[in-house]
Amino acid sequence: MVIEFLIKLVQGIGIGALALATGLLFGGIARKIMARIQRRYGPPFTQNFIDLFKLFSKSSVSHGWAFDLGLVAGFAPMLAALMFLPIGSFTLLPSDSSLIMIIYLMMMAYLGMAMGVLASGNPNSAIGMSRALMLMAGYEVPFAAVIFSVYLFSKTGYLTQIVAMQSGGFMNWNMVKMPLGFLAVEIALQGMLGEKPFDQAIAPAEIASGPMVELGGKYLGFGMIQHSVGLFLETGIVVDLFLGGAPNFWIFIAKQFVLYFIVVLVDAILPRLRVHEATSFFWKLPLFLGILQALIVIIQGGVINV
Amino acid sequence: MSPLVALLIVPITGSAVAAIIQKYRIAERLVAFLTFSITFLFLLAIKSGDLFTWNLGFLGKNVEMGLQITPLSLFMLYITIAFGIVLTFYNLSEKSKMKSFLLLLTMAASNWIFMSNDMISFFFAWELMSWTSILMIFGGRREEEARHGALYYAMMSIGGSYSMLIGIFLLYNLTGTFSIQSNISYLMSLLATNPWWVLGIVSLFFAAFMVKSGIFPFHTWVPYTYGEAPDGFVPYLSSVMSKYGVYGFLIFLPLTLGAHVPSVLGLAWPNYVLLWFGSVTAVVGSVLAFMQDDVKKLFAYSSFGNLGFILAAIALFTPIGLTAGLFHAFNHLLFNGAIFITVIAVISKVGTTRMSEMGGLWQKMPLTFLTFFIGIAAAAGIPPFAGFGSKWMIFQAMISHGLIFATVLLFFASIASFLYLMRAFHAIFLGQLSHRYDNVKEVSSIGKITEGFLLAALVFFGIFPGFVLDPINSIVSSFGLKPLPTSGYEYINGFFSSVNMVSIFVVVIVAFIFGFLLFAVVAKHKKVSQDDNYTAGQIPQDWNLTPEMYQFSYDFYEPMDKEIAPFLKVKIDGFFKGFGQSVDYIGRAIKEIFTGNVQMYTYLTIGGLIVFIIAGWVVW
Numbered sequence: 001m002v003i004e005f006l007i008k009l010v011q012g013i014g015i016g017a018l019a020l021a022t023g024l025l026f027g028g029i030a031r032k033i034m035a036r037i038q039r040r041y042g043p044p045f046t047q048n049f050i051d052l053f054k055l056f057s058k059s060s061v062s063h064g065w066a067f068d069l070g071l072v073a074g075f076a077p078m079l080a081a082l083m084f085l086p087i088g089s090f091t092l093l094p095s096d097s098s099l100i101m102i103i104y105l106m107m108m109a110y111l112g113m114a115m116g117v118l119a120s121g122n123p124n125s126a127i128g129m130s131r132a133l134m135l136m137a138g139y140e141v142p143f144a145a146v147i148f149s150v151y152l153f154s155k156t157g158y159l160t161q162i163v164a165m166q167s168g169g170f171m172n173w174n175m176v177k178m179p180l181g182f183l184a185v186e187i188a189l190q191g192m193l194g195e196k197p198f199d200q201a202i203a204p205a206e207i208a209s210g211p212m213v214e215l216g217g218k219y220l221g222f223g224m225i226q227h228s229v230g231l232f233l234e235t236g237i238v239v240d241l242f243l244g245g246a247p248n249f250w251i252f253i254a255k256q257f258v259l260y261f262i263v264v265l266v267d268a269i270l271p272r273l274r275v276h277e278a279t280s281f282f283w284k285l286p287l288f289l290g291i292l293q294a295l296i297v298i299i300q301g302g303v304i305n306v
Numbered sequence: 307m308s309p310l311v312a313l314l315i316v317p318i319t320g321s322a323v324a325a326i327i328q329k330y331r332i333a334e335r336l337v338a339f340l341t342f343s344i345t346f347l348f349l350l351a352i353k354s355g356d357l358f359t360w361n362l363g364f365l366g367k368n369v370e371m372g373l374q375i376t377p378l379s380l381f382m383l384y385i386t387i388a389f390g391i392v393l394t395f396y397n398l399s400e401k402s403k404m405k406s407f408l409l410l411l412t413m414a415a416s417n418w419i420f421m422s423n424d425m426i427s428f429f430f431a432w433e434l435m436s437w438t439s440i441l442m443i444f445g446g447r448r449e450e451e452a453r454h455g456a457l458y459y460a461m462m463s464i465g466g467s468y469s470m471l472i473g474i475f476l477l478y479n480l481t482g483t484f485s486i487q488s489n490i491s492y493l494m495s496l497l498a499t500n501p502w503w504v505l506g507i508v509s510l511f512f513a514a515f516m517v518k519s520g521i522f523p524f525h526t527w528v529p530y531t532y533g534e535a536p537d538g539f540v541p542y543l544s545s546v547m548s549k550y551g552v553y554g555f556l557i558f559l560p561l562t563l564g565a566h567v568p569s570v571l572g573l574a575w576p577n578y579v580l581l582w583f584g585s586v587t588a589v590v591g592s593v594l595a596f597m598q599d600d601v602k603k604l605f606a607y608s609s610f611g612n613l614g615f616i617l618a619a620i621a622l623f624t625p626i627g628l629t630a631g632l633f634h635a636f637n638h639l640l641f642n643g644a645i646f647i648t649v650i651a652v653i654s655k656v657g658t659t660r661m662s663e664m665g666g667l668w669q670k671m672p673l674t675f676l677t678f679f680i681g682i683a684a685a686a687g688i689p690p691f692a693g694f695g696s697k698w699m700i701f702q703a704m705i706s707h708g709l710i711f712a713t714v715l716l717f718f719a720s721i722a723s724f725l726y727l728m729r730a731f732h733a734i735f736l737g738q739l740s741h742r743y744d745n746v747k748e749v750s751s752i753g754k755i756t757e758g759f760l761l762a763a764l765v766f767f768g769i770f771p772g773f774v775l776d777p778i779n780s781i782v783s784s785f786g787l788k789p790l791p792t793s794g795y796e797y798i799n800g801f802f803s804s805v806n807m808v809s810i811f812v813v814v815i816v817a818f819i820f821g822f823l824l825f826a827v828v829a830k831h832k833k834v835s836q837d838d839n840y841t842a843g844q845i846p847q848d849w850n851l852t853p854e855m856y857q858f859s860y861d862f863y864e865p866m867d868k869e870i871a872p873f874l875k876v877k878i879d880g881f882f883k884g885f886g887q888s889v890d891y892i893g894r895a896i897k898e899i900f901t902g903n904v905q906m907y908t909y910l911t912i913g914g915l916i917v918f919i920i921a922g923w924v925v926w
Contacts, residue, residue: 009816016820056828064833066668066675066736068825076821080814096810098803100698101689105814107724108688114728115679118736119668121836123858126737130862133725137718137866144717148705157702157802213840218828276865283869287714294710
């Protein structure tokens with residue numbers, strides 16, 4: 001029992017470290033891609049690692065215990081949610097990999113992060129947070145519609161089983177079977193990751209980086225690892241839902257990268273929308289696609305009569 | 307004395323004692339607390355299936371009345387009385403104008419509602435509950451508004467009660483008995499021949515239950531009433547009294563209409579309509595909530611929004627739907643109780659209900675802040691707290707029927723609830739602390755114990771949902787449905803998947819420990835005050851920056867208003883106001899008759915007498 005727990009603990013730390021490294025690496029590559037699109041040389045792709053070490057070694061200011069607790073609470077649930085995600089063929093806790101549970105754990109991370117940055121007492125962070133939440137009211141709705149259609153389609157709520165059902169080649173992937181839903185999730189993913197045109201919450205040069213305005217040193221470091229782990233988690237969920245999971249870790253991150261690459265390219269060419277435009281956009285096209293997908297699944301016989 | 311009768315006698319006696327000594331606030335509150343505790347002791351002696359009957363001679367007729375305990379009523383009694391104990395304990399240190407004797411009378415009425423076996427005592431208890439709570443609301447903080455709120459509530463309640471009364475007498479006319487069981491079985495037998503007739507009678511009852519639970523379109527009284535009720539009473543209103551409607555719905559829902567009326571997606575259409583009422587209520591409540599500045603009103607909207615979730619789930623009347631609905635009823639009682647108790651604690655300290663005038667209170671009231679935080683986390687449905695399991699089950703129950711539109715609406719309501727909870731959290735506890743509140747202190751030790759207890763309960767019932775799901779399963783089987791499989795206290799078994807809450811809790815705790823370790827080992831930090839803040843290079847003293855100016859909480863979701871504005875044009879409230887005005891107009895017109903002319907009155911009397919005689923002659 002104890003040994004088992006310790007093994008899981010070590011594995012969990014390993015997963016956390018891998019996810020963090022992947023997220024940071026993705027961030028670094030994204031900076032490089034962005035620079036090349038803008039015809040700059042750009043920082044080295046390891047820049048995010050360097051930044052993180054720098055941030056963690058610099059002293060910083062705190063606005064009190066709620067601030068500290070909030071930043072930790074912004075990171076810890078993300079880490080916890082990661083433990084239920086099927087990564088490649090490996091899932092640390094397969095019996096609890098319920099999708100809605102993972103999504104709600106991620107919400108706890110947002111709640112914690114919000115508590116931390118709002119406790120700083122800076123109105124810029126409050127404006128950023130209000131925007132982030134309004135945006136969330138937008139992208140979560142089409143995302144939910146698609147999740148429910150996947151539930152109905154696969155007749156299970158476990159990510160591990162959803163992945164297992166897609167085994168056996170490209171044609172079995174949910175991406176092929178539910179193209180409209182996949183498209184809706186792709187658009188929602190842009191909002192989830194807070195990339196343009198949905199970067200209203202951060203909005204550099206407008207509201208002083210929004211939620212991050214009072215973060216410095218290790219606090220910014222925590223924000224950064226939260227973002228990196230969140231990036232891994234969100235793209236990972238989409239890979240498991242639509243791209244058939246992966247036989248091993250490397251293919252898994254390759255698939256994640258493809259998703260993220262699209263996000264970065266869209267980010268590079270689009271300007272920022274106003275927040276209410278962004279929210280209502282999510283309630284139009286992506287929600288329409290999501291609901292259409294759900295209706296198709298229902299008509300195909302997805303209804304389970306109890 | 308049967309313990310069933312004790313459940314009525316003890317609160318009424320306590321109420322009499324409290325009424326006599328109501329001048330002494332502490333003694334009165336203590337009586338309330340002791341009465342609730344003693345009632346709970348009597349409750350322990352009660353088990354499902356207990357029965358107590360007596361006969362009431364009335365106008366030469368013998369009416370059989372009775373008290374009966376079903377698994378559902380036992381569950382409701384336990385959760386409401388237990389919550390009452392917590393609330394009255396907190397109220398020992400609370401200073402609003404709440405009258406304990408009215409609270410105790412409400413409790414007696416509430417126990418009677420849950421136990422009554424015949425429609426006469428059900429109706430009587432229902433009325434007693436309505437009137438005591440209306441009287442209670444008159445004692446609100448702001449006299450004028452409180453009167454308005456109470457009258458609004460009274461009008462809606464009376465409307466609901468009339469509807470229920472007509473239903474009761476229609477049934478009595480048909481069956482010649484007031485017993486709930488016989489009437490339900492009569493309705494069942496009527497189903498095959500006259501489903502529409504059954505539907506009509508049941509709707510009369512449902513109108514009353516919808517009014518009491520604040521289900522759309524009868525939700526308009528809720529914010530006025532909750533907003534103005536005395537602080538010590540609001541948690542009871544929102545946690546306990548909103549559940550009477552749920553109990554009422556569950557009396558009639560076992561009438562399975564499925565085979566006799568057209569169905570939608572395998573669901574009888576009346577159930578489908580009810581489900582939509584629930585979903586719309588959830589959305590209306592959640593969306594209106596995030597536009598409020600008054601904290602009590604915000605949580606009033608939130609309260610009936612959650613009732614919408616419950617109604618949507620129980621309207622399905624499948625094992626998982628019923629379990630989810632009842633589980634959410636319990637969780638709502640718990641987290642809404644925690645939220646409202648912390649909110650009234652804050653209101654009593656800062657003396658205002660406007661959120662834009664608060665802020666930064668976490669520095670002054672750390673335990674209240676933490677309880678509120680866990681409360682909203684539970685309300686938002688975040689694992690591993692109470693509230694997650696039920697929301698998660700509601701979604702599964704809805705999806706398994708393929709009800710995609712209603713499910714998406716409910717999910718939207720759930721996200722919107724996240725929005726208003728964050729807004730309240732920010733506006734009350736986070737951000738800049740005004741200098742007005744420099745002397746604000748944490749709640750008294752009684753308050754601390756209550757808050758600590760609620761905090762622990764939110765975590766405990768989150769990790770061990772089985773302690774609630776077990777009684778719910780026996781309710782589900784008492785309705786003739788197959789309960790969900792159980793596998794230990796830490797499991798929630800849904801339709802699509804099941805989760806082990808203990809393992810989630812352990813993972814979250816380990817992740818937090820890891821987070822704190824990381825936080826501790828990396829570079830040091832020093833604490834700065836809230837004035838030490840980024841101001842874009844400006845010197846705050848130059849433009850007399852005050853904490854109030856540097857707090858952004860008024861109109862927090864202003865950009866959203868543009869998107870929601872078209873929906874706000876539909877004014878349900880306006881409909882009721884217009885109705886009130888036309889009643890007023892008719893009343894004035896009738897008043898014109900009373901001119902003061904005696905001759906006129908004589909004519910009227912004679913005319914009335916003639917009508918009366920003719921009517922009597924025709925009837926007999």
